[in-house]
Amino acid sequence: MDIDKINLWFKEHPDAILVTDKVNTPKEFASKFIDKNRLMMELFSAEALKEAIDIGIDKAMASENVLRTIRGKEVETLQKWGIKYVAVSRRIMIDKLAMFIELKEANIKTYVFHVNSDEGRDETFVVENEMDYIYGMYADEWNFSK
Numbered sequence: 001m002d003i004d005k006i007n008l009w010f011k012e013h014p015d016a017i018l019v020t021d022k023v024n025t026p027k028e029f030a031s032k033f034i035d036k037n038r039l040m041m042e043l044f045s046a047e048a049l050k051e052a053i054d055i056g057i058d059k060a061m062a063s064e065n066v067l068r069t070i071r072g073k074e075v076e077t078l079q080k081w082g083i084k085y086v087a088v089s090r091r092i093m094i095d096k097l098a099m100f101i102e103l104k105e106a107n108i109k110t111y112v113f114h115v116n117s118d119e120g121r122d123e124t125f126v127v128e129n130e131m132d133y134i135y136g137m138y139a140d141e142w143n144f145s146k
Contacts (some may be wrong), residue, residue, distance in 0.1 A: 021042040
């Protein structure tokens with residue numbers, strides 16, 4: 001799909017939100033998209049996050065890469081930047097459980113990826129075992145009819 005088809009689809013679906021995870025130029029992308037208020041942008045640098053916040057993208061999402069660049073006090077730094085969303089691999093949950101809990105307590109919504117990347121770690125596993133620590137997931141194969 002090109003941006004014209006994306007915009008047409010979003011015009012016809014006013015309740016939809018576009019989540020980007022490969023774009024790191026928020027100002028450029030938002031200028032082409034139908035409604036920046038309907039963008040949730042996973043961004044990969046502190047600079048891109050600042051740019052997104054500066055142009056009014058309320059749902060700027062810090063990637064795990066950004067969290068790795070913060071030396072200590074990740075949650076405090078995200079709050080200072082005005083970030084309300086993060087996207088991280090569910091694989092780091094065991095080692096960084098305290099951070100996941102702190103994010104949740106700070107009302108920073110955590111979305112996980114790497115769902116279905118490991119044997120037995122599908123959407124059902126995440127819902128049954130990890131939802132206490134996260135807000136949502138990047139789902140690939142969710143079967144809503146079960």
